[in-house]
Amino acid sequence: xxxxxHFDFSKIxxxxxxxxxxxxxxxxxxxxAYKKHDEKQAIIQQELEKYKKESLLxxxxxxxxxxxxxxxxxxxxxxxRDDNQIALVLCDLNNLKKNK
Numbered sequence: 001x002x003x004x005x006h007f008d009f010s011k012i013x014x015x016x017x018x019x020x021x022x023x024x025x026x027x028x029x030x031x032x033a034y035k036k037h038d039e040k041q042a043i044i045q046q047e048l049e050k051y052k053k054e055s056l057l058x059x060x061x062x063x064x065x066x067x068x069x070x071x072x073x074x075x076x077x078x079x080x081r082d083d084n085q086i087a088l089v090l091c092d093l094n095n096l097k098k099n100k
Contacts (some may be wrong), residue, residue: 024079069088077086 056064056071058065073086
């Protein structure tokens with residue numbers, strides 16, 4: 001066997017061990033950044049859900065509003081398929097704020 005082709009496997013083994021160790025130390029800050037990003041995304045998602053719910057309710061009364069009606073109608077009725085009729089009753093309450 002040619003001496004030029006002789007490999008020192010102990011050095012290779014050590015180098016592989018070093019490579020296996022180094023990504024955890026060099027990737028540590030990156031993994032932390034991903035973790036913080038995921039936490040921020042979860043908070044943003046919670047806020048988004050909160051605002052979606054708020055957009056369907058009247059701020060003063062807490063009753064469903066026209067946005068809810070439109071969403072409900074679009075999700076539950078297909079004009080091409082359903083022969084069902086739907087109605088919306090609106091009430092105008094004067095001085096509601098004083099009565100509350």
